[in-house]
Amino acid sequence: MNSDKRTEIASLGEFGLIDRLTEPFTPQNSSTVKGPGDDAAVIDTGAESYTLLSTDMLLEGVDFDLVYFPLKHLGYKAVVVGCSNIYAMNGRPTGITVSIGVSAKFSVENLEELYAGIRAACADYGIDLLGGDTRASVTGLVISVSTVGVVGKDKVVYRNGAKLHDLICITRDLGAAYLGLKLLEREKIALNGVQNAQPRFEGYEYLLRRQLKPEARRDVVEELAAQGIVPTSMIDLSDGLASELLHICRASKCGARIYLERMPIAREVHTLAEEMHLDPVTAALNGGDDHELLFTVPLAMQDKLMQFGYGVEVIGHITEESTGAALVTPDGATIALKAQGFHGN
Amino acid sequence: MNSDKRTEIASLGEFGLIDRLTEPFTPQNSSTVKGPGDDAAVIDTGAESYTLLSTDMLLEGVDFDLVYFPLKHLGYKAVVVGCSNIYAMNGRPTGITVSIGVSAKFSVENLEELYAGIRAACADYGIDLLGGDTRASVTGLVISVSTVGVVGKDKVVYRNGAKLHDLICITRDLGAAYLGLKLLEREKIALNGVQNAQPRFEGYEYLLRRQLKPEARRDVVEELAAQGIVPTSMIDLSDGLASELLHICRASKCGARIYLERMPIAREVHTLAEEMHLDPVTAALNGGDDHELLFTVPLAMQDKLMQFGYGVEVIGHITEESTGAALVTPDGATIALKAQGFHGN
Numbered sequence: 001m002n003s004d005k006r007t008e009i010a011s012l013g014e015f016g017l018i019d020r021l022t023e024p025f026t027p028q029n030s031s032t033v034k035g036p037g038d039d040a041a042v043i044d045t046g047a048e049s050y051t052l053l054s055t056d057m058l059l060e061g062v063d064f065d066l067v068y069f070p071l072k073h074l075g076y077k078a079v080v081v082g083c084s085n086i087y088a089m090n091g092r093p094t095g096i097t098v099s100i101g102v103s104a105k106f107s108v109e110n111l112e113e114l115y116a117g118i119r120a121a122c123a124d125y126g127i128d129l130l131g132g133d134t135r136a137s138v139t140g141l142v143i144s145v146s147t148v149g150v151v152g153k154d155k156v157v158y159r160n161g162a163k164l165h166d167l168i169c170i171t172r173d174l175g176a177a178y179l180g181l182k183l184l185e186r187e188k189i190a191l192n193g194v195q196n197a198q199p200r201f202e203g204y205e206y207l208l209r210r211q212l213k214p215e216a217r218r219d220v221v222e223e224l225a226a227q228g229i230v231p232t233s234m235i236d237l238s239d240g241l242a243s244e245l246l247h248i249c250r251a252s253k254c255g256a257r258i259y260l261e262r263m264p265i266a267r268e269v270h271t272l273a274e275e276m277h278l279d280p281v282t283a284a285l286n287g288g289d290d291h292e293l294l295f296t297v298p299l300a301m302q303d304k305l306m307q308f309g310y311g312v313e314v315i316g317h318i319t320e321e322s323t324g325a326a327l328v329t330p331d332g333a334t335i336a337l338k339a340q341g342f343h344g345n
Numbered sequence: 346m347n348s349d350k351r352t353e354i355a356s357l358g359e360f361g362l363i364d365r366l367t368e369p370f371t372p373q374n375s376s377t378v379k380g381p382g383d384d385a386a387v388i389d390t391g392a393e394s395y396t397l398l399s400t401d402m403l404l405e406g407v408d409f410d411l412v413y414f415p416l417k418h419l420g421y422k423a424v425v426v427g428c429s430n431i432y433a434m435n436g437r438p439t440g441i442t443v444s445i446g447v448s449a450k451f452s453v454e455n456l457e458e459l460y461a462g463i464r465a466a467c468a469d470y471g472i473d474l475l476g477g478d479t480r481a482s483v484t485g486l487v488i489s490v491s492t493v494g495v496v497g498k499d500k501v502v503y504r505n506g507a508k509l510h511d512l513i514c515i516t517r518d519l520g521a522a523y524l525g526l527k528l529l530e531r532e533k534i535a536l537n538g539v540q541n542a543q544p545r546f547e548g549y550e551y552l553l554r555r556q557l558k559p560e561a562r563r564d565v566v567e568e569l570a571a572q573g574i575v576p577t578s579m580i581d582l583s584d585g586l587a588s589e590l591l592h593i594c595r596a597s598k599c600g601a602r603i604y605l606e607r608m609p610i611a612r613e614v615h616t617l618a619e620e621m622h623l624d625p626v627t628a629a630l631n632g633g634d635d636h637e638l639l640f641t642v643p644l645a646m647q648d649k650l651m652q653f654g655y656g657v658e659v660i661g662h663i664t665e666e667s668t669g670a671a672l673v674t675p676d677g678a679t680i681a682l683k684a685q686g687f688h689g690n
Binding site for chain 2: 006010011012017018020025028035045047049056061063095099102106115122127132138
């Protein structure tokens, strides 16, 4: 090991770390259309469509807590996370590989529950299990998912195509999955050691559902196609709006203004945030796990967006790079958006 | 969780577990030519060639010990493991995704060493880094690799094509990687707590190299193509000869006879096995990590195999399914081959 110098991972942040590790790589194969740096890699196999490939890892104790995350839901969510990356390229997922590292505390029946969730999600999203690896783990459960998809060569959407004055759109309300997580954590602490514990979830079913049974936005990608809209840029919201919008700004070399009063925040997010002394706007900006799509379209597409059968919210617009990315409050103040550091969500 | 019944994972064995988990899945997409159950999935993208996809997971404390496994070598090995799966389909790897779960004990410089190894292997095998995920881990290092490749539709080789009387071939000597691991473990124990420790590796450099810097057999796949040989079945030897030959027998519905005196076992394996009171034949049959190829060819191909510029050893032949898979000793005794259980190597 190099013992001369020690730079803490946390000091670089997640963007900086991945950049630093992947920067020295240069593609050698003409089939590699897009390598690291987007929601999925883009591969030209010589077919009419591009092949997409994304990969995600979920770690026990970081990405999920089995005290409150049922294994079946976890299996479902692992597939949703993968599919969401493919939709974020404007593609269609077709298959998934699932590798698990599993310790002896898990029984075969536990794993069958996990796979029942994987199977349910495969059925819902029309994708096939393509393979996987099963390893003994000395610690907890590790799930690694690689997702394959297809996208028309004229339909693929990257992070780097946003243009000045484009509209910034999101596909549903923000922060609910994060508040769902906070609620589950609160009840876990409150009920630790209590016999026949009954957690208090009444009124917050929506938040729990957003955390425990997220959906990937297949419907949005299908509706975009039906309306003949190819977004100029797109990304999925797994790491929170602020981080993801900054990804688009960085890749597209642009700035952004989003407006606080346009941010869709569910009533339950406001209620629970107040109860738990949390800021609902911070939850909306930085709370992860929403798996909604963030995309940009030319201003002229606004009328077509209004035809969507469900809410697509226009929350702002793309600006000059020099202006940075910021949230504008109702009184006109601008607050610069900040990316989250290296973290587990 | 299902608390009614608890079947221990170990009771099923690795084959049984994966079968039980993947059996309920049925492919929904015509692009899925082959799902779980081979070295890689086979996808028909509509191009002239098939696309291959395999996935592997390496876990600290199970698959590697960082006390003696340098991070650069680990990165190299992770890529080799992935490429070996693609070669085992008679394909050519083109790209890889690498996801890592990493705890705060690792510095940025540590990860740069890991990625230097990944980069060196990508250069050696002519493949591109396509993407990845970086997660915080609360425990050790987890590496998940998915490997993409291509193979001609008339060249793809599965596990299930072995035919009666086919020759069983392997591409190099067996058991050396396993003995290399045993040597490293011995020195770790011997030197625990010793100041300025000097491990005793003299004479065993070959074993160390086979464990710490394995190579995937690109050369064999290229030579097979040059000789116009398409094996009837093929698999890579990551889990040891006995397990892998049983995979072929099970998939091809056949039996096998391999001959003890034909088994290539390096001199160093014999020497260290004697020194450590281990059985070199057990190491050759069950020791993992060799990443050689095991394949079958029709009897008529024997002359062509002899043209290979390096050793391909014919160790036996395919028999009727009813005869099972067995090792034949020089005195004519047959010893039934057994698969290893669920394990970490």
